[in-house]
Amino acid sequence: MEQPLAGTRIVEVGGALAAAAATKAFSDFGADVIAVEPLAGGQVRRLPPFPGDRPDINAGAFHLSTNTGKQSIPLDLESPSGREVLGRLLQGADLAVTELSPDATRRILLLAEAAGVSIITITPHGLTGPYADRRETDTSIFAWSTRMHTHSQPGRAPLRYAPHLATMQVGSTAAAAGFASIWATQHGQPRREIEIAGIEAISGNVDSFFLQWSFMGAEAPRTAGRSKAAYPAGNYRCKDGWVMFAAAGDRFFGRLCEALGQPDLPKDPRFATPLAKAEHFDDFMAHLGPWLETRTRHEVVTELQAFGVMVSPTLTAAEVLTDVQATARGTFVTFDQPGVGAITIPGPPFRLRGGDDDAWQARPAPRLGEHTVALLDGAGYSRDEQIALFRAGVTG
Numbered sequence: 247m248e249q250p251l252a253g254t255r256i257v258e259v260g261g262a263l264a265a266a267a268a269t270k271a272f273s274d275f276g277a278d279v280i281a282v283e284p285l286a287g288g289q290v291r292r293l294p295p296f297p298g299d300r301p302d303i304n305a306g307a308f309h310l311s312t313n314t315g316k317q318s319i320p321l322d323l324e325s326p327s328g329r330e331v332l333g334r335l336l337q338g339a340d341l342a343v344t345e346l347s348p349d350a351t352r353r354i355l356l357l358a359e360a361a362g363v364s365i366i367t368i369t370p371h372g373l374t375g376p377y378a379d380r381r382e383t384d385t386s387i388f389a390w391s392t393r394m395h396t397h398s399q400p401g402r403a404p405l406r407y408a409p410h411l412a413t414m415q416v417g418s419t420a421a422a423a424g425f426a427s428i429w430a431t432q433h434g435q436p437r438r439e440i441e442i443a444g445i446e447a448i449s450g451n452v453d454s455f456f457l458q459w460s461f462m463g464a465e466a467p468r469t470a471g472r473s474k475a476a477y478p479a480g481n482y483r484c485k486d487g488w489v490m491f492a493a494a495g496d497r498f499f500g501r502l503c504e505a506l507g508q509p510d511l512p513k514d515p516r517f518a519t520p521l522a523k524a525e526h527f528d529d530f531m532a533h534l535g536p537w538l539e540t541r542t543r544h545e546v547v548t549e550l551q552a553f554g555v556m557v558s559p560t561l562t563a564a565e566v567l568t569d570v571q572a573t574a575r576g577t578f579v580t581f582d583q584p585g586v587g588a589i590t591i592p593g594p595p596f597r598l599r600g601g602d603d604d605a606w607q608a609r610p611a612p613r614l615g616e617h618t619v620a621l622l623d624g625a626g627y628s629r630d631e632q633i634a635l636f637r638a639g640v641t642g
Contacts, residue, residue: 247604248276249275249276249604249605249606249607250275250276250598250605251272251275251276251277252276252277253278254272254276254277254278254340254341254428255277255278255279255280255338255339255340255341256269256272256273256277256278256279256280256339256340256341256342256343256424257279257280257282257332257335257336257339257341257342257343257363258279258280258281258282258316258342258343258344259282259323259332259342259343259344259345259346259354260282260283260284260288260344260345260346260350261281261282261283261284261287261288261289261290261291262288262289262290262345262346262368263289263290263293263308263312263345263410263413263414263417264345264368264413264414264416264417264420264444265343265344265345265368265417265420266281266288266290266308266309266312266313266417267312267413267414267416267417267418267420267421268343268366268368268417268418268420268421268424269281269316269343269421269424270311270312270313270314270316270417270421271418271421271424271425271595272341272421272424273314273315273316273609274314274315274594274606274607274608275605275606276605276607277340278317279315279316279317280316280317280319280335280339280617280621281313281316281317281318281319281612282319282320282321282323282332282335283318283319283320283321283614284320284321284322284323285320285321285322285639285641285642286303286320286642287303287320287614290306290308290309290312290313291303291304291306291308291309291614292306293306293307293308293309293410294306294307295307297586303614304585304586304611304613304614305583305585305586308410309611310583310586310589310591310611311589311591311592311611312611313611313612314591314608314609314610314611315607315608315609315610315611316611316612317612317616317617317620317621318612318613318614318615318616318617318618319331319335319615319617319618319621319622319641320614320615320618320641320642321640321641321642322639322640322641323346323350323353323354325638325639325640327635327638327640328640328641329353329357331622331625331627331635331640331641332354332357333357333360333361334625334626335621335625336357336358336361336363337361337625339361339363340363340364340428340431341363341364341365341366341424341427341428342354342358342363342364342365342366343365343366343368343420343424344365344366344367344368345367345368345369346369347369347379347381348369348373348378348379349379351367351369351373352373354367355367355439358437358439359437359439362437363437364427364428364431364437364438364439364440365437365438365439365440366420366423366424366427366440366441366442367439367440367441367442368416368417368420368442368444369441369442369443369444370382370386370387370390370443370444370445371443371444371445372441372442372443372446373441382444382445384409384410384411384412384413385406385412387412387413387416387444387445387448388406388407388411388412388448389404390445390448390449391412391445391448391449391451392449393407393412393448393449393451394406412444412448413444415447415448415451416442416444416447416448419442419447420442420447423440423442424440427440473494474524474527475520475523475524475527476494476520476523476524477491477494477523477527477530478491478493478494478499478502478530478534479491479492479493479494481560482534482538483538483539484538484539484541484542484543484546485538485539485540485541485542485543485545486542486543487542487543487559487560488543488559488560489538489543489546489547489557489558489559489560490557490558490559490560491555491556491557492556492557493555493556493557496512498554498555498556499512499517500512501553501554501555502534502550502553502555504553505549505550505552505553505555506533506534506537508533511530511533516529516530517529517530543559543560544559546559547559566578567590576593577592577593578590578591578592578593579591579592579593579608581608581609581610582610583610583611584610584613585613591608593606593608594606614642615641615642618632618641618642619632622635622641
C-alpha cells in the first residue's frame with residue numbers, strides 16, 4: 247500500500263530548522279519533499295551535535311532527524327537564474343514552505359503566485375509591522391512570546407527551554423497549516439499565502455498565560471522548579487534519580503498521604519489550609535523525603551499510581567530509549583544513514599489505523615546537492631544547461 251501522502255509534492259526553501267521540521271511531517275508520510283538549500287548548505291546542517299564532535303554538513307543530528315527522506319538541491323536564489331530554477335520546481339507543487347529573510351521571502355512569494363502554488367512563510371515577526379525585518383534566535387523568540395517569563399522561579403532570572411524547542415514548535419504550527427492548506431486546495435479552494443510569525447505561534451501555544459491574564463488582569467506566577475506553596479509539584483529526588491509530581495490539589499495530596507501511611511495528615515492544622523500548607527513545606531518533607539530515599543523511581547511510580555497519585559519518572563534521553571512502553575510501541579526507530587551508520591530518531595508522531603503499518607517511514611537524509619541532477623532533469627534542463635548553471639555558481 248502506498249504511503250498516505252504519496253504523490254504530494256512539497257518545496258521547502260531556505261534550509262532552516264522550523265521549515266525543515268515542518269516538511270519532515272510530509273516526507274515521512276510519503277510526500278516528495280524538495281529541499282532547496284543555500285549553496286553552502288542551510289542552517290539545519292550546521293547545528294550540533296556531530297559524530298565525534300567533527301563538524302560535517304551531512305552528518306549533524308538536526309539534519310539527519312529533520313531532513314529524512316527529502317531531496318536536496320542547492321541554489322543561489324539571489325541570482326535570476328536561481329530563481330528561474332526555483333520557479334520551475336514550484337510548477338505542479340502542492341505547497342511551498344519558506345524560512346528566509348522578509349526581503350527574500352517576498353521574492354519567493356512572487357514565484358509561488360506565478361506557479362499557482364500555496365505557500366507558507368515563516369519569519370520571526372511576520373512580514374508586516376515595525377519589527378518585520380528583525381532577526382531573532384530561538385531564545386529571543388521564547389522571550390518575546392511571554393513563555394520565558396512564566397518559566398522562571400520567584401526572585402530569579404527567567405529560564406529558557408532546551409535549545410531549539412521554540413523553533414521546533416513553530417515548525418509544528420507550519421506543518422498543521424500545511425496539511426490544512428493542501429486539504430483545502432484538494433477540495434476546490436483557491437491557493438493561499440499562509441504567514442506564520444514565530445512569536446505569534448509560540449504566544450498562542452498551550453503554555454502561554456495570555457488568556458488567563460486577559461480575564462484576570464494578573465501576570466503568570468513564576469512557578470518553575472519545585473513549588474513550596476502548592477506541593478508536591480515538580481521534581482523530587484528518590485533512591486536512583488528523580489520523579490515528577492503533579493499532586494498539589496487536595497484530592498491528590500490526600501491520596502499521597504494515604505500511600506505514605508499518613509491518611510490523617512491532610513487534617514493536620516499545618517496542612518489543612520493552603521496558607522498553612524505553604525508555611526510548612528519542610529514539615530511535609532520530613533514525611534515524604536525519607537520515604538522517597540528508600541525507593542527507586544520504578545517503585546515510587548508503581549506504589550503511588552496504585553493510589554491514584556499523579557507522578558512519573560524523570561528520564562534521561564538514554565533511559566527513554568529502553569523504557570518498556572517506548573520499546574513495546576516502537577517509539578524510537580533506527581535506520582542506516584549512508585556515510586554515518588545506524589542512527590536512532592523519534593518515530594511517528596501519530597499512528598494511522600486501518601491501513602498499512604508503513605504509513606510513516608524514516609528514510610535517510612540527503613547529502614547536500616545529492617539530487618541536483620535528477621531534479622534539474624525533471625525540470626527540463628539539458629545537461630549543457632546544467633553545466634552552465636553549475637559553472638556560474640547557481641547550483642551546487
